[in-house]
Amino acid sequence: MKRLFCVVMIVGIVSVLSAVASAQVKKGKTRVLTTKQMMSGLIKPNCAGIGEGLKAAPADDKAWDELATKAALLNESSFILMDDGRCPDAEWANASKALRDGSATVLTKIEAKDYAGAQEAFKVVTGSCAACHKAHKK
Numbered sequence: 685m686k687r688l689f690c691v692v693m694i695v696g697i698v699s700v701l702s703a704v705a706s707a708q709v710k711k712g713k714t715r716v717l718t719t720k721q722m723m724s725g726l727i728k729p730n731c732a733g734i735g736e737g738l739k740a741a742p743a744d745d746k747a748w749d750e751l752a753t754k755a756a757l758l759n760e761s762s763f764i765l766m767d768d769g770r771c772p773d774a775e776w777a778n779a780s781k782a783l784r785d786g787s788a789t790v791l792t793k794i795e796a797k798d799y800a801g802a803q804e805a806f807k808v809v810t811g812s813c814a815a816c817h818k819a820h821k822k
C-alpha cells in the first residue's frame with residue numbers, strides 16, 4: 685500500500701513538472717504571446733527577410749535600412765525568448781545567446797554596408813534556429 689502511494693506520488697510529481705516545462709517552452713508565465721506566434725509573426729519573417737535581402741548586395745540606403753530594422757527586431761526577439769520564464773534549459777539559453785550575438789553582428793555589418801560580413805554573420809543566426817529547434821521544436 686505504501687509502495688503504491690509512492691508510485692502514485694512520483695507519477696504525479698513527474699506529470700506536474702513536465703506540464704510546467706512544456707508551458708514554459710510554448711509560452712511565458714504571464715504574457716500572452718505564444719512561442720509559436722513569436723516564431724511565425726516576428727522571428728521567421730525577419731529572418732527570411734534578411735536571407736532574401738542578402739541574396740545580392742543591397743541596392744541603396746533604403747534596402748540597407750530595411751535590413752537593419754530586421755536585424756534589430758531579431759536581436760530583440762532573443763531577449764523575449766529569455767523573458768517571462770519561457771526558457772526551460774541551457775540549450776535554449778545558449779541558442780538565444782547565439783541569436784542575440786549573431787543578429788547584433790549582422791546589424792553592425794549592415795550599418796557598415798559590409799555585404800560579405802553580413803552574410804557571414806547571418807550563418808550564426810540561422811545556426812541558432814537549428815540548435816534550439818533540434819532540442820525543443822516537436
Ligand code: HEC
Nearest residue numbers: 710719720723724727728731776779780812813816820821
Ligand atoms: C531558443 C529557442 C528557439 C530559437 C532560437 C528559435 N526557435 Fe523557432 N521555435 C522554437 C520552438 C520551441 C518552436 C515550437 C513552438 C510551438 O509549436 O509551440 C519553434 C517553432 C518555429 C516555427 C514554426 C512556427 C509555427 O507556426 O508552427 C518557425 C517558422 C520557427 N520556429 C522559425 C525560427 C527561426 C527562423 C529561427 C531563427 C532565426 C528560430 N525559429 C529560432 C524555438 C526556437
